[in-house]
Amino acid sequence: MNNGIIKYPSVSVVIPCFNGEKYIAKTINSVLHQHYPEIEIIIVNDGSKDSTYEILKSYENTTIRIINKPNTGVSDSRNIGMGYAGGAYILFLDADDILEPDFISKRVELLEKDTSLSYCTGEIVWINELDNPIEMPKKQYGIYENITRNVASFNPLFSTCPSAYLFRMEVVKRKKLQFNIRLSSPADRYFLLELGNEKGALVKDGGKLMYRINTYSMSHHFSEKLIFDQENYFFSVIKNNLVSGNEKVIFIKKMCYQLFASFYRLKMYSPSFVYLSRYLKSFFL
Amino acid sequence: MCGIIGYINKAEKLSKTDLDIPMNTIKHRGPDAQDTYLNEENSLILGHLRLSIIDLSTSANQPFFSSDNRYVIIFNGEIYNFKEIKNDCKIETKTNGDTEIIIEAFAQHGTNSFTWLNGMFAFAIYDIQEQKITLCRDRFGIKPLFYYYDGQRFAFASEIKALKKIKGLDLKKNKDTFPSFLHLGYIPYPYTVYQHIYKFPQGAYLEIDLKHTLSATLEFNYFWKLKDQLSRHTFSEEQAVKSDLKNLLESAVDKQLISDVPIGTFLSGGIDSSLITVIASKLKDTKIKTFSVGYESNKYNESHFAETVAKAIGTDHYTMILKEDDILNIIENIISSYDEPYADSSAYPTMLVSKLAKKEVTVTLSGDGADELFMGYGMYNWAARLNNPFIKVASPFFYPLTQVGNNKFKRAGMLLNYPVKADNIKTHIFSQEQYYFSEKELDDLLVRKSNYNVFNNETIDCDRDLSSREKQSFWDISNYLIDDLLVKVDRASMLYSLESRVPFLDNHLVNYALNIDESLKHNSSINKYILKEVLYSYLPKKLFERPKWGFAVPISKWLKSNLYFLIEKYLSKETIEKHNIVHYWYTDNIIKRFMNGEEYLYVRIWVLLILHWWLEENE
Numbered sequence: 001m002n003n004g005i006i007k008y009p010s011v012s013v014v015i016p017c018f019n020g021e022k023y024i025a026k027t028i029n030s031v032l033h034q035h036y037p038e039i040e041i042i043i044v045n046d047g048s049k050d051s052t053y054e055i056l057k058s059y060e061n062t063t064i065r066i067i068n069k070p071n072t073g074v075s076d077s078r079n080i081g082m083g084y085a086g087g088a089y090i091l092f093l094d095a096d097d098i099l100e101p102d103f104i105s106k107r108v109e110l111l112e113k114d115t116s117l118s119y120c121t122g123e124i125v126w127i128n129e130l131d132n133p134i135e136m137p138k139k140q141y142g143i144y145e146n147i148t149r150n151v152a153s154f155n156p157l158f159s160t161c162p163s164a165y166l167f168r169m170e171v172v173k174r175k176k177l178q179f180n181i182r183l184s185s186p187a188d189r190y191f192l193l194e195l196g197n198e199k200g201a202l203v204k205d206g207g208k209l210m211y212r213i214n215t216y217s218m219s220h221h222f223s224e225k226l227i228f229d230q231e232n233y234f235f236s237v238i239k240n241n242l243v244s245g246n247e248k249v250i251f252i253k254k255m256c257y258q259l260f261a262s263f264y265r266l267k268m269y270s271p272s273f274v275y276l277s278r279y280l281k282s283f284f285l
Numbered sequence: 286m287c288g289i290i291g292y293i294n295k296a297e298k299l300s301k302t303d304l305d306i307p308m309n310t311i312k313h314r315g316p317d318a319q320d321t322y323l324n325e326e327n328s329l330i331l332g333h334l335r336l337s338i339i340d341l342s343t344s345a346n347q348p349f350f351s352s353d354n355r356y357v358i359i360f361n362g363e364i365y366n367f368k369e370i371k372n373d374c375k376i377e378t379k380t381n382g383d384t385e386i387i388i389e390a391f392a393q394h395g396t397n398s399f400t401w402l403n404g405m406f407a408f409a410i411y412d413i414q415e416q417k418i419t420l421c422r423d424r425f426g427i428k429p430l431f432y433y434y435d436g437q438r439f440a441f442a443s444e445i446k447a448l449k450k451i452k453g454l455d456l457k458k459n460k461d462t463f464p465s466f467l468h469l470g471y472i473p474y475p476y477t478v479y480q481h482i483y484k485f486p487q488g489a490y491l492e493i494d495l496k497h498t499l500s501a502t503l504e505f506n507y508f509w510k511l512k513d514q515l516s517r518h519t520f521s522e523e524q525a526v527k528s529d530l531k532n533l534l535e536s537a538v539d540k541q542l543i544s545d546v547p548i549g550t551f552l553s554g555g556i557d558s559s560l561i562t563v564i565a566s567k568l569k570d571t572k573i574k575t576f577s578v579g580y581e582s583n584k585y586n587e588s589h590f591a592e593t594v595a596k597a598i599g600t601d602h603y604t605m606i607l608k609e610d611d612i613l614n615i616i617e618n619i620i621s622s623y624d625e626p627y628a629d630s631s632a633y634p635t636m637l638v639s640k641l642a643k644k645e646v647t648v649t650l651s652g653d654g655a656d657e658l659f660m661g662y663g664m665y666n667w668a669a670r671l672n673n674p675f676i677k678v679a680s681p682f683f684y685p686l687t688q689v690g691n692n693k694f695k696r697a698g699m700l701l702n703y704p705v706k707a708d709n710i711k712t713h714i715f716s717q718e719q720y721y722f723s724e725k726e727l728d729d730l731l732v733r734k735s736n737y738n739v740f741n742n743e744t745i746d747c748d749r750d751l752s753s754r755e756k757q758s759f760w761d762i763s764n765y766l767i768d769d770l771l772v773k774v775d776r777a778s779m780l781y782s783l784e785s786r787v788p789f790l791d792n793h794l795v796n797y798a799l800n801i802d803e804s805l806k807h808n809s810s811i812n813k814y815i816l817k818e819v820l821y822s823y824l825p826k827k828l829f830e831r832p833k834w835g836f837a838v839p840i841s842k843w844l845k846s847n848l849y850f851l852i853e854k855y856l857s858k859e860t861i862e863k864h865n866i867v868h869y870w871y872t873d874n875i876i877k878r879f880m881n882g883e884e885y886l887y888v889r890i891w892v893l894l895i896l897h898w899w900l901e902e903n904e
Contacts, residue, residue, distance in 0.1 A: 047373040069394060070366075070373040070401045080397055182513065224520075231517040235748040271518065 009112065010038040011104055011166070012087035016077035018046040020095035021055060023212065026131075028059055030098040030210075036105045039063065044081040047071030075179035075187040078162075082172070090169050092162040098131070098210035106207030107166040118171040118195065121164045122203035127210045134213060147200060151192050152243050152251035154258075160188045164209045171198060185226065186233035193242040227262045234259065253282045287347070288314030288334040289359040289430075290442040291409050292451055293418070293495065295328045304332040307442065307450040314361070314443055314779050322348035322357050324411065328495055329418065331409060333359040336782055338648060339545055340382035351388045352379070355414050358388045361443055362406030362428045363786065365540040370401055391419075396490055399508045403540070403792040407443065407485070416495040424509045425654075425790050426474075426487035426767045429775055435481045436501060439493065444776075445624035448482055455481055458903075463626075463866055464731060467722045467892055469712065470628040471769045478625045478899075487767055511763055514799050515747040521802035523815070529797060531819050537791030538564045538650065546647035549574035551638055551785075552602070554590030556661070556813060556820055556829060557652025561788055563598050563823045565650060575600040576642040576649070578634045580607050580839060590831065597824055605641045607634065609847045612838070616848075619895075622776050626899040628721075628892040629769055630838045635777040643781040653770055654789035657761040658798040660754060660806040661813040664718035668757035671710065709742050711760040720888035730871045752803055759799075841887035845880065852876060852890065855897040864900050867893065 013031050017024055024043075031041055041064045043056055048071075056066045065084060069077070078092050089108060093099070103122070110120050128134050150158035171177075177194055179187045234255040237243060243251045256279035263272035288311040290304055301323045308319060315334025322331045333347040348357045360383075367383035370376070376389045383404075390398040391410055396419065405427035409420045420441060422430045432441040433448050435455055442448045449456060459480040462472045474484045485491070488509035493499065520526050538561060542548060550562045552575035566573050575595050579588025588604045595602035612633050619632055642649050656662055709724065717723055722730060745751060745759055771787070778785040788794075801815065808814035820829070844852065854860075856876065861869045872893060879886040 045373075047369075053375065067394075068373060068375045069397075070370055072400065076400075080394070083397070182516075228516055228518045232748060235517050239748065 008036065008038040009088035009108065010040060010086065011036065011089045011091065011108065012085035012169070013039060013041045013091045013093055014078055014081035014085060015041065015043045015093045015095055016046055016074050016081060017043055017048060017052055017056075017095035018071060018074070018077075019048045019050045019052060021048075021050045021052050023096035024052060024055055026098055027093065027095055028064070030100075030103075031093070033101050034099065034104045035101050036108065038087075039104065040085070040087060041065065042067065042081045042084050044069065044077040046074070046077040073181065073184055075181045075183065078179045079181070082178075085169070088169055090167050090172060091165070094161070094163045094212075096212040096214070097161075097163040098127070098212075100206060100208045100210070103207045103209065104166070106203045106205075110201055110203060111166065111168060114201065116199055117168070117201050118198035119165050119167045120201045120203060121159070121166075122206075123208045124159050124161065124164055124211045125208050126213050128213060131210070146197075147192055147195055148197065148243060149247050149250070151189050152247045152254070154254050159211075160192055161209070161211055162188045162191065163211065171195075180236060182236070183233050184229055186229060190233060190236065190242070193237060196242075224266060224268075227259065227266065230255075230262065231259060249282065253279065256282055287336050287361040288312075288443045288447070289361045289407065289409065290332040290447050291359065291418070291420075291440065292330050293328060293439040293493065293499075294437075295495070295498070296437060298327040299323060299330045300327070301330070303452070304330055307447040308332050308334060310446045310450055311442070311444050313782055316782055318343065318346045320346060320348060322359075322411070324413065324416070324495075326416070326495070329411065331357065331359045331411065336647075336784065337546070338363065338784055339543070340380050341545055342380070345380045345382040345384060347384060349384050349388060351392045352377075353392065356388050356392055356410050356412055358384060358391075358408055358410045360384050360387060360406065360408035362404060362408070362423065363541075363784070364402050364404040364406060365543060365791075366401075366403040370398075396421075396492075396506070396508070399490060405787070405790075409441065418493050418495065419490055420485065420493075421490040421508075422485045422487055424488040424792070424795075425762075425771065426484075427771050427775070427787060427790060429772065430485035431477065431482055432485055433479075433482050434503060437499065439499060441485070445477060445479070445482060446621075449624075457481070460733075460866070463896065464727055466626050466628070466896060467727060467730070467867075468716050468724065469769075470719060470721050470888075470892055471772070472625050473764060473768050484768070511759060511799070512745045512747040514796050515745070515749050515751075516800050517748045519749070519800050519802035520797075521804060523805060523818075526801055526805055526815055527818055527822075530794075530801075530815060531822065533791070533794045533797055534560070534788070534819065535564055535568065537788045537794045539568050540791065541650060541786045541788045542568060544648050547574070547645065548648040548650070549576060549642055549646040550600075550650045551575075551642070551652070552577050552591050552595055552600070553652075554588075554592075554594045555652070556817055557655035557789070559594045559598075559824065559829070560655075560816065560820045561650050561652050562594070562600065563820070566598050566600060567823070573600050574642075574645050575602045576605075576638050576645075577602070578605045578607055578638045578641070581609075594824070594828055597828060603641055603645065605637060607637060609843055611637065612843070613847065618780065620899055620902050622780050623772070626896050627769075627772070628888075628895045629773055630840050630891060632773045632777055633838055635773055636780060639778040639781045639783045639785070643783045646783075648784045648786060649778070650786050650788055651774060652789065653774055653787045654762075654766060654795075655813070655816060657758055657766050658789060658795065659801075659813040659816045660758050660803070661816075662718070662758075662761070663812070664714050665754045665757050665807065665812070667714050667718060668711075668753040671714065672753035711742050711757055714757060715761070715765060720885050721892055722889055726889075730867045732865055732868060754803055754807060758806075840891055841879075841884050844887055844890060851894055851898070855894050855901065856890070860897055860901065864897060866896070866900075 044067045045052055045056060060066050107120050111117050126134050151160060180190045183190055256275045260272050260275035260279055290307055301321055304321055315336045317337045318335040320333060331348050335346060348359050350357050364383040367386040370390055371386050374390055374393060376386060378385050399421055406423045407428040407430035409418055411418045429443050431445050431448060433454055440448055440451050457480040458478060459476060462476050462478055466472050472478055477484060486505050489505045489507045491503055491505050542565060550565055552558045552562050562575055577588050577591035592602060615633055615636055774785050805815040856872055858869050861872055875886050875889055879890055
């Protein structure tokens with residue numbers, strides 16, 4: 001542990017897990033090997049049908065809590081896990097990602113130093129099924145001041161993966177933040193938009209997240225359901241006024257183009273045309 | 286399936302026998318066992334009457350305690366996915382029933398667990414340690430739950446008749462509900478005919494802390510709302526929808542076939558009941574039993590359709606042919622069984638088919654819900670027509686023209702006679718499709734001018750731009766289905782201690798059906814298009830090529846013959862003026878017109894008759 005912190009504020013790590021037998025042990029171990037003493041782990045077993053439960057059972061102790069529930073999706077599982085979390089900080093870790101040993105300590109240090117910050121994140125290394133790095137996205141520092149703009153504009157250098165973020169619990173509670181259970185893959189983006197103009201920061205050296213890209217993983221499988229999900233995301237954001245002004249214009253432009261292209265790819269021409277015309281119209285907003 | 290009842294009174298000490306008399310009034314809901322629970326503070330008493338369906342042993346009797354003895358539950362209903370929840374939540378059980386799963390899942394996860402329940406239910410869980418009671422009702426209100434609240438005393442029960450027998454409750458009538466009854470044929474949520482008794486909202490739960498004084502208003506939390514299920518985009522690819530739907534239907538029926546007692550289906554020979562029956566029969570190894578009713582008169586007799594379908598599927602089929610006398614015998618029941626004025630005449634055949642079925646089975650599956658979810662009614666076409674701006678503008682000119690034509694024209698004219706408030710179009714269409722009094726007619730009929738706010742016409746606020754057909758069908762799902770159809774099936778079947786299940790209202794099936802594109806529900810003027818396509822993959826199409834009929838009862842014919850005495854008795858000048866709710870001259874006028882051949886008026890007469898009959902019985 002780095003110097004400077006005398007009393008360790010506790011950190012809750014919420015891990016939703018559905019059929020995660022392949023990687024869950026690695027993920028839990030990476031939390032157990034953190035150079036930080038005050039960690040509680042809450043694992044929400046989201047109705048897994050594989051051997052996840054047996055694996056989790058072997059870990060269960062006073063600091064590792066296992067919640068077993070029927071399968072209702074990742075957002076609901078994160079929310080339920082949040083309900084059990086008692087830490088001053090909270091991390092929503094995906095069941096196949098891996099933390100570097102100084103992941104939590106670096107983040108806590110930063111957030112303890114500057115109490116005006118609501119969250120912080122850090123570098124991400126993409127890994128494949130065999131834990132090998134596959135591609136290093138370019139780093140861009142200093143963009144974390146305006147989270148809404150980065151999420152709304154789909155900035156490719158800005159990661160929305162929740163595993164990389166440590167949130168201050170007081171902020172999550174004050175803003176009554178919840179993952180939107182109507183959304184599956186865009187729920188992370190929605191959550192970050194709900195943070196609004198809260199201030200964040202970036203850990204620059206170390207404390208990396210190993211973010212696993214599965215060739216068959218949900219977010220890379222192109223389907224009708226996924227587009228509907230994006231569409232729901234688009235309308236929920238607009239309806240709940242999560243973006244405004246200039247960001248709203250950028251958001252509508254990006255979303256309409258994306259939806260147009262996705263529907264076109266699925267040969268669903270009539271909605272694709274609708275979004276094309278909305279996209280063209282957005283230039284006059 | 287059972288009966289539940291509970292009473293909270295902090296002012297006086299309750300005793301364990303306080304609910305004995307109320308419980309006797311709903312004994313038909315649970316003849317197999319009964320018991321009560323009184324808390325230590327003597328401020329709460331819970332009662333349960335059991336009809337054994339799953340785990341017939343006495344260890345599953347209720348009130349039922351959680352393994353740590355902290356919680357106690359009374360529960361009416363069935364949870365079809367209880368084994369999955371048990372497995373997913375790793376619950377260790379001592380019984381084989383669903384009650385234990387609800388209470389243990391609640392002990393582990395609190396109110397979060399309510400969204401996981403797939404089935405029909407109304408239950409109350411009391412937390413002995415925290416002195417807190419939680420009441421909950423399923424997503425569609427398939428199982429009934431009424432509550433009484435006057436600011437000090439709180440009571441709840443499966444049927445109103447039980448609440449009426451709790452000592453000292455204020456049973457003042459709510460006369461403001463009569464206009465809605467005459468307009469819709471039932472009293473809509475959240476009201477009942479009594480001022481302090483309400484219908485518990487569907488898909489909701491309520492928490493009451495007994496340590497504190499009861500709050501002036503009750504705060505309900507919703508764990509499911511229809512509007513939240515409506516996605517921006519709909520499923521419109523026919524082949525994909527057909528195959529998804531088939532899978533979902535088979536899985537829903539399969540889940541609902543779970544039971545430790547014999548099971549059968551109601552088979553009218555129509556689309557919905559035939560579909561449920563053919564799937565059930567495919568999934569079950571043994572021959573299933575099917576039940577239907579027919580009438581002596583040919584026009585209304587569709588029992589031979591049911592027989593043909595039963596033969597094609599290969600079921601053990603039972604038919605009951607009704608005579609007018611049978612109805613006369615049972616008609617008295619409707620006033621006592623339904624507790625409130627209730628004018629849906631299809632309740633009678635439902636009661637009789639339940640009586641028939643009970644001789645052979647304890648559980649039946651029925652096809653309810655499909656007409657609303659898949660747009661099976663003609664009124665959806667009216668919703669589309671009346672939304673046409675040309676018709677809207679031209680209707681004042683059309684209306685007088687329709688009134689000189691034949692009965693068919695006159696009825697169409699009633700629909701064109703738009704309601705006072707434009708927002709009330711959904712109840713207007715429903716009411717006129719069912720031949721009840723329109724708002725404009727009510728203005729003339731009622732002695733005291735009514736307050737139309739009791740009509741529930743709220744628009745659904747969701748991400749999708751709903752068509753007028755969709756708006757109408759979603760109104761039906763949230764109102765007509767819950768306050769009328771499901772009430773009918775529950776009370777009619779429970780009267781004979783028969784459990785009726787509704788596979789079309791399975792959680793997954795509903796969530797999917799709500800997002801099927803309208804073009805697949807109503808396709809080139811075929812109603813319920815996609816559901817029919819699914820049915821034809823099991824059974825030949827020619828079996829179903831005939832007009833929709835349903836469980837119609839020849840009330841209009843009988844009102845002119847054997848039932849005429851009811852008009853003389855309950856719609857006499859003396860009775861009407863005694864209650865002073867409607868004008869006698871108006872009533873007399875429609876009776877005369879009906880006798881002179883305006884057949885479609887029979888429903889209006891029927892609804893007036895039921896109201897006055899009910900008032901006479903409940904003076």
